[in-house]
Every structure is written in structure tokens, then in C-alpha cells.
Amino acid sequence: MPTQIDFSSYIQRYENELLKNVIPFWEEHGIDKEYGGYHDSLDRDGSLWDSDKWMWMQWRKVYMWATLYQSPYKKDRYLDYAKQGFEFLLSHGKSKDGNYYFGLNRRGEAIIAPHSIYSEAFAVMGAAALYKATNEEKYKIEANSAMAKYISRMDNPKGLWDKSMPARPSRLSHGVYMILANLGTVVKDCLASSDYDDKVAEAVDMVVKHFWSSKHKVLFENLNPDLSVDLESGDGRHINPGHGLESSWFILQYAERNKRPDLIPQVGTIIKGLLDFGWDKKYGGIYYFMDVLNKPKLELEWDMKLWWVHNEALVATIYAYRLTKDPEFLDWFQKLDAWSFEHFRDPQYGEWYGYLNRRGEPTHLLKGSKWKCFFHLPRALMVCIDQMKKLEI
Amino acid sequence: MPTQIDFSSYIQRYENELLKNVIPFWEEHGIDKEYGGYHDSLDRDGSLWDSDKWMWMQWRKVYMWATLYQSPYKKDRYLDYAKQGFEFLLSHGKSKDGNYYFGLNRRGEAIIAPHSIYSEAFAVMGAAALYKATNEEKYKIEANSAMAKYISRMDNPKGLWDKSMPARPSRLSHGVYMILANLGTVVKDCLASSDYDDKVAEAVDMVVKHFWSSKHKVLFENLNPDLSVDLESGDGRHINPGHGLESSWFILQYAERNKRPDLIPQVGTIIKGLLDFGWDKKYGGIYYFMDVLNKPKLELEWDMKLWWVHNEALVATIYAYRLTKDPEFLDWFQKLDAWSFEHFRDPQYGEWYGYLNRRGEPTHLLKGSKWKCFFHLPRALMVCIDQMKKLEI
Numbered sequence: 001m002p003t004q005i006d007f008s009s010y011i012q013r014y015e016n017e018l019l020k021n022v023i024p025f026w027e028e029h030g031i032d033k034e035y036g037g038y039h040d041s042l043d044r045d046g047s048l049w050d051s052d053k054w055m056w057m058q059w060r061k062v063y064m065w066a067t068l069y070q071s072p073y074k075k076d077r078y079l080d081y082a083k084q085g086f087e088f089l090l091s092h093g094k095s096k097d098g099n100y101y102f103g104l105n106r107r108g109e110a111i112i113a114p115h116s117i118y119s120e121a122f123a124v125m126g127a128a129a130l131y132k133a134t135n136e137e138k139y140k141i142e143a144n145s146a147m148a149k150y151i152s153r154m155d156n157p158k159g160l161w162d163k164s165m166p167a168r169p170s171r172l173s174h175g176v177y178m179i180l181a182n183l184g185t186v187v188k189d190c191l192a193s194s195d196y197d198d199k200v201a202e203a204v205d206m207v208v209k210h211f212w213s214s215k216h217k218v219l220f221e222n223l224n225p226d227l228s229v230d231l232e233s234g235d236g237r238h239i240n241p242g243h244g245l246e247s248s249w250f251i252l253q254y255a256e257r258n259k260r261p262d263l264i265p266q267v268g269t270i271i272k273g274l275l276d277f278g279w280d281k282k283y284g285g286i287y288y289f290m291d292v293l294n295k296p297k298l299e300l301e302w303d304m305k306l307w308w309v310h311n312e313a314l315v316a317t318i319y320a321y322r323l324t325k326d327p328e329f330l331d332w333f334q335k336l337d338a339w340s341f342e343h344f345r346d347p348q349y350g351e352w353y354g355y356l357n358r359r360g361e362p363t364h365l366l367k368g369s370k371w372k373c374f375f376h377l378p379r380a381l382m383v384c385i386d387q388m389k390k391l392e393i
Numbered sequence: 394m395p396t397q398i399d400f401s402s403y404i405q406r407y408e409n410e411l412l413k414n415v416i417p418f419w420e421e422h423g424i425d426k427e428y429g430g431y432h433d434s435l436d437r438d439g440s441l442w443d444s445d446k447w448m449w450m451q452w453r454k455v456y457m458w459a460t461l462y463q464s465p466y467k468k469d470r471y472l473d474y475a476k477q478g479f480e481f482l483l484s485h486g487k488s489k490d491g492n493y494y495f496g497l498n499r500r501g502e503a504i505i506a507p508h509s510i511y512s513e514a515f516a517v518m519g520a521a522a523l524y525k526a527t528n529e530e531k532y533k534i535e536a537n538s539a540m541a542k543y544i545s546r547m548d549n550p551k552g553l554w555d556k557s558m559p560a561r562p563s564r565l566s567h568g569v570y571m572i573l574a575n576l577g578t579v580v581k582d583c584l585a586s587s588d589y590d591d592k593v594a595e596a597v598d599m600v601v602k603h604f605w606s607s608k609h610k611v612l613f614e615n616l617n618p619d620l621s622v623d624l625e626s627g628d629g630r631h632i633n634p635g636h637g638l639e640s641s642w643f644i645l646q647y648a649e650r651n652k653r654p655d656l657i658p659q660v661g662t663i664i665k666g667l668l669d670f671g672w673d674k675k676y677g678g679i680y681y682f683m684d685v686l687n688k689p690k691l692e693l694e695w696d697m698k699l700w701w702v703h704n705e706a707l708v709a710t711i712y713a714y715r716l717t718k719d720p721e722f723l724d725w726f727q728k729l730d731a732w733s734f735e736h737f738r739d740p741q742y743g744e745w746y747g748y749l750n751r752r753g754e755p756t757h758l759l760k761g762s763k764w765k766c767f768f769h770l771p772r773a774l775m776v777c778i779d780q781m782k783k784l785e786i
Binding site for chain 2: 041043049050051052101102103104105109110111112113115161163164165166167168232233234295296297298300301302303304355357358363364365366369370371
């Protein structure tokens with residue numbers, strides 16, 4: 001295992017990827033100059049294959065353009081891209097009771113009801129990043145309002161649209177806590193707000209102490225309300241390694257910024273556990289969904305390899321390496337880097353493929369959809385570059 | 394292409410499959426002798442991997458056991474299996490407003506709200522088959538009540554649980570008409586009822602005249618309310634070849650029983666169109682989901698090969714061959730038969746695998762789940778045997 005490497009060639013390759021292969025694709029094809037907001041469903045070459053607009057994707061793009069505007073790769077027009085998205089979403093995106101719809105048509109008329117709490121989460125991120133970029137009050141107001149909505153919906157994320165009947169076992173969902181751990185960092189960084197510190201600290205604790213099982217060495221996605229694991233049901237045994245790895249680096253970031261060094265070795269253990277469990281020993285890459293006891297998965301796509309899972313794994317491993325200097329993380333980072341760049345890149349049209357079969361062959365050539373956008377990949381490239389630059393010092 | 398073949402070895406193989414490989418698996422592992430109803434989620438060897446009970450699966454099993462009881466393979470205990478399922482579902486399965494829940498826990502307490510119109514459809518089939526088997530009035534009452542519910546929900550199948558907002562384009566859904574075409578045959582056969590003849594005739598016409606596009610040579614799954622096709626959106630372009638093939642033999646059956654020979658050549662064209670479009674020329678087998686213009690699919694599992702798709706294709710081709718003697722159908726049947734028996738069978742534990750990757754390798758070893766049960770395979774084997782026996786005469 002390597003102990004230290006020269007990161008300069010990595011940094012160069014990651015910057016090249018971000019600046020020449022990813023940003024230009026979304027700049028050229030991803031802005032709806034006619035109606036405002038962004039084009040979501042882009043084919044391999046950037047052509048539009050469906051014109052509906054999905055709230056998670058739209059707000060994530062506001063966040064990404066506003067974040068790039070404040071990065072070493074700043075261009076003035078990136079702020080314009082973010083602002084026009086914000087205006088489109090603020091004037092079209094909200095129901096009367098102030099929740100964000102899940103989907104709009106191209107013109108901005110609501111097509112899908114506001115059933116997802118994560119629409120609010122990504123609105124917090126987009127609006128907060130714009131506030132940091134501009135210091136304009138309206139962005140702060142929107143970020144705080146979306147944050148309050150998110151917190152208020154945490155206990156019943158699906159609300160009206162929950163099909164559960166009383167006898168269905170309640171679940172605590174890892175995703176809700178994981179996202180709050182990230183929102184905590186964003187809100188503190190962009191709004192300098194301490195209002196949510198206690199809630200965020202609780203969320204971090206939930207992930208590290210309860211969703212992580214030191215017995216099973218995996219991070220569970222669903223817990224019983226008493227914090228125990230349900231090994232008798234498929235959803236109780238459900239593991240999403242990419243989700244766990246994303247959660248891990250959110251917590252490393254939290255630990256560093258909030259002077260909680262005690263969290264770092266715990267998260268290191270989580271990352272190693274998830275990679276050991278989730279890595280496909282035969283074909284390489286990380287599985288999408290797994291069962292902790294290797295019982296059947298209901299999801300047909302369980303063995304596929306998804307771009308975002310690998311993006312988040314890259315960040316988790318390089319972040320953990322910087323904080324711990326444990327060579328096992330560097331080894332994983334190099335392995336993930338080699339596999340990801342070999343299998344996901346599209347050298348011809350830019351951006352990465354999103355979906356590979358177990359063997360690592362693309363099953364979909366699309367670059368954007370209801371579920372894939374300008375977010376995980378550019379964020380991962382930026383955070384990895386930042387971590388590697390810090391390692392170079 | 395063959396013009397006629399000796400079907401006796403096929404019949405023998407299909408009977409062997411039904412009687413030695415499929416029925417024993419479900420008889421041994423699929424009856425919940427403790428709480429009533431059936432076990433749905435069965436692993437490769439028949440062990441239970443989740444104990445929840447899903448309405449589509451439960452009612453389909455009532456139908457299948459009641460149908461087998463009236464088949465050449467009759468055993469008295471098959472009727473008991475069907476009856477105990479009916480009793481369990483009647484006492485636990487219904488909400489106050491008379492709709493069937495989507496899911497129950499093992500004890501029969503509701504866990505998922507009655508959001509699916511197809512729960513009613515399969516209740517019609519199960520109860521009607523039991524009425525035919527027993528002549529007991531209670532089964533007829535239940536079948537008629539579920540049928541009335543189905544018809545009343547057709548215009549708004551998702552009801553309360555529809556997340557659509559007004560600006561979302563309305564769709565006519567092929568599935569709703571296709572299932573009615575089959576229910577028409579079941580109700581007429583089991584209840585000797587003519588009450589739904591007009592509705593069923595309309596449904597058949599909808600499929601043949603409108604969901605089928607002679608221009609695109611495929612059967613669409615979603616139409617605009619004015620019966621036009623929406624080629625601008627992913628759901629407008631969505632093709633489900635297996636669904637179309639299942640629909641096709643429902644209509645052949647309808648045509649034969651209702652003296653509508655005019656439908657037969659039309660359906661023959663549909664079957665050929667769907668097989669030409671849906672067959673994977675590289676690896677064999679029929680794709681799960683496709684886009685009529687070969688644009689990206691949102692569904693990650695689009696290129697997988699599913700057992701039920703191939704079951705329904707076998708029935709459609711042998712049925713069409715018997716009615717038309719067109720050797721192209723026999724050729725397709727033989728090709729489908731060879732591919733299906735080679736790839737889906739599990740000679741070790743019985744039953745078929747449900748899910749193969751594009752290459753035809755199993756990705757899941759489960760035999761039963763929320764979506765896979767004792768239905769498509771035994772029904773297909775029985776209908777194919779029946780068709781081949783008629784061809785032998």
C-alpha cells in the first residue's frame with residue numbers, strides 16, 4: 001500500500017475533467033434560455049429527450065453554479081446561471097402551503113405534488129450558496145424558510161402521500177439524518193447560522209451511533225423507532241453503500257469544522273466497512289443496493305454500478321486519508337479513481353455515464369434525467385481537488 | 394421456417410415443468426398454514442425472506458389454485474389452498490370503503506393503503522374462479538363486487554394517491570384496458586355474466602385501434618386523452634413489449650370466444666411488431682422496457698429479461714399459431730421456448746428465476762416477491778399445453 005503519492009497529476013486530471021469535460025456540457029446544453037431554469041433530461045450528446053423539470057435536479061444546479069462562482073474556477077456568468085434558476089423556481093416551484101413541488105413542466109407549471117422532503121433540502125443548498133455569493137437578503141430568507149420546512153417535515157417526510165397504514169412498522173430513515181448533517185455545514189458556512197446546531201449534532205450522532213452497526217459492519221438505511229435493526233424484513237436489511245459513503249464524508253466535514261476529532265476514527269471505520277461490503281470482488285465497482293444478510297433484493301437494479309456512488313466514494317476516501325493519513329484510504333481512493341475514470345467517462349461528448357451493468361458496461365447513455373444532473377460529479381471533483389491540494393501542502 | 398411440428402414432446406415437457414418443477418415448489422413453500430393466505434417472498438430454495446403479503450400476489454394465487462383444481466391436473470387439496478386464501482383476504486384485505494389494501498403483514502393487518510386498481514382486478518379473477526369451482530354464491534358476490542369497483546376506478550385508477558397536478562398531461566393507460574379484456578373472458582367463463590360485454594368490447598377496441606400504432610408498429614402504453622401519441626415525452630414513448638404480448642393473447646381469446654375473427658389478423662400484426670421490436674438481436678430474449686424512438690429509458694432495468702415477459706410471449710405466439718397457422722408464429726414460439734427454458738429454469742430447486750441481465754444470466758435467485766408469484770408461469774404452461782393439444786387434434 002502506498003504511504004504518500006504525488007497528487008499533482010491527479011489534481012491536473014480532476015481539474016481537466018471538471019473544466020473541460022463536465023462544466024462545458026452543462027453550460028452548453030443544460031440552461032433553458034427560453035423558459036428559465038434548467039434542462040434536466042439530456043441524452044448522450046446533450047440533446048433534450050424530455051422537457052419536464054424536476055425539483056431535486058433544478059435546485060441542485062442552482063447550488064452547483066453558485067458554488068462554482070465562488071470557487072477557484074469562478075466565471076461571472078456562473079452566477080447568472082444560478083440566479084435565473086432561483087427566480088424560475090421561486091416564481092413557479094411552490095405550492096400554496098409553501099412546499100416545493102416535485103416536478104414542473106418546461107413552462108414551470110406544477111405537474112407532480114410536493115411529496116418529497118428532499119426538494120426542500122436542495123432548496124436550502126441552492127439559496128444558501130446564492131446568499132453567500134451575493135449577500136442579498138432574499139436568498140437568505142428562502143434558505144431559512146426551506147430549512148424550517150425541512151426540519152418540520154422530518155418526522156413525517158412523505159406527509160399526505162404516505163401509503164403506509166398503521167400496522168406498517170415505522171422506520172427511521174438514514175437519508176433524512178444524513179442530509180441534515182450536510183445541510184448543517186452548508187447553513188453554517190453560507191448563512192453563518194447557529195440555529196440548527198443542536199439538531200445537526202443529533203443527526204450526526206444518529207448516523208454514527210445507530211445507523212452504523214459495529215456488529216454487522218455496515219450502515220443501515222432503515223431502523224426501528226427504538227433504534228434497533230429489523231433483520232426480518234427486506235427494508236430492514238437494506239444497505240445502500242453509496243449513501244453511507246456520502247454520509248461519511250458529510251460527517252468528516254462536520255467533525256473538522258466543529259472540532260469533533262472523536263468522530264474521525266469512527267467514520268473511518270464506517271468507510272472501510274462499507275467499502276469491504278459493497279465492493280464487487282469479481283468485476284470491481286460498488287454495488288447499488290445490498291442485503292446485509294445477502295438475502296434477495298427486491299430492486300432489479302441492485303447490482304448496477306452508479307456514477308454518484310463512485311463520486312461519493314472518491315470523496316469519502318480522499319477526505320479520510322487527509323484527516324487520518326491511513327494508507328488504506330489512499331489505496332481505496334486510487335482503486336476507485338482508476339475504476340471510475342475507466343468506466344464512467346464519455347471522452348466523446350463529455351460528462352459521465354450514470355448507469356453501468358455489473359460488468360461496468362454502460363446500460364444507459366443519457367447524461368441527465370429526473371435522477372441525474374450537474375451535482376455529484378462536479379461536487380466530487382471539486383472536493384477531491386481541494387483535499388488533494390491540502391495534502392500537497 | 395417449420396410448417397407443423399410434433400407437439401407431443403413439447404406437451405410432455407410443459408406438463409413435466411408444471412407438475413414437477415412449479416406446482417410442488419409453491420405447494421411446499423407457498424401456503425401460510427399458520428396465519429392463512431400465502432407466503433410471497435420466497436428465496437431460491439423456498440425459504441421465506443420477508444413475511445409481508447401483497448394483494449396482487451395473494452389474489453393471483455387464489456385464482457391459480459382454483460384454476461388448477463378445475464384443470465386436467467386437478468387435486469382436491471388445490472381447492473382448499475384457494476379457499477383458505479379467499480377467507481384470509483376477505484376477512485383482512487378490505488378497507489372500510491371496500492377497496493383492497495395493497496399490502497398486509499403476515500397476520501393480515503393492513504400495511505399499505507389500497508392505491509392500486511389491479512388489486513381489484515386480481516380479486517375478480519380469484520373469486521370468479523372459486524365460484525366456477527364450487528357454485529357457492531359468496532364467491533360470485535365477491536367477484537361481482539370487485540368487478541364493479543374495478544370499473545368504477547378505471548377513470549382515476551390511482552385515486553387519492555395520485556401525485557399528479559393539473560398541468561400534468563393526462564394519460565390513457567394500456568394496462569387498464571388490457572386487464573379489462575382479460576377480466577371480460579374470466580367473468581363470462583366463470584360467472585356466465587354478460588353485464589360487462591359492452592365495456593369489454595370497448596377495451597378490446599381501444600387496444601387494437603388506438604394503443605397499437607400501425608405507423609410505429611408497436612403497442613404504446615400511454616396515450617393522450619384524444620387518443621394521439623405523445624412522442625415528446627419519455628412516458629409517451631414508453632413501450633413494454635411483454636405487456637403488449639400479454640394483451641395480444643387476451644384479445645385472441647376474446648376474439649375466439651366472442652366470434653370476432655376480424656380481430657385475429659390485427660392481433661397477429663401486433664404480436665409480430667412487438668417481437669420484431671422487442672427481441673434482443675445480440676443476446677436473445679425480450680427487453681423489459683423500450684423507447685419507441687430509442688431515446689434513453691429512465692428505468693435502470695430496461696434491458697433486463699423478465700420471466701413473465703417470456704411466459705406471455707410463449708402464450709401469444711402459440712395461440713396465434715393455432716388460430717392462423719402462420720409459420721412465423723411457430724418459429725417465434727420455438728425460439729422463445731428454447732431461450733426461456735435454457736435461461737429461466739432452476740433445475741435444482743424448482744420454479745423459474747424471475748430476473749436475468751441482458752446476457753441472460755440470473756441477477757436474482759429469488760422465486761417469489763412482492764412482484765413475482767405463482768401466476769404467469771403456471772398459467773402460461775397450462776394455456777400453452779391446451780393450445781398444443783388442440784393443434785395435435
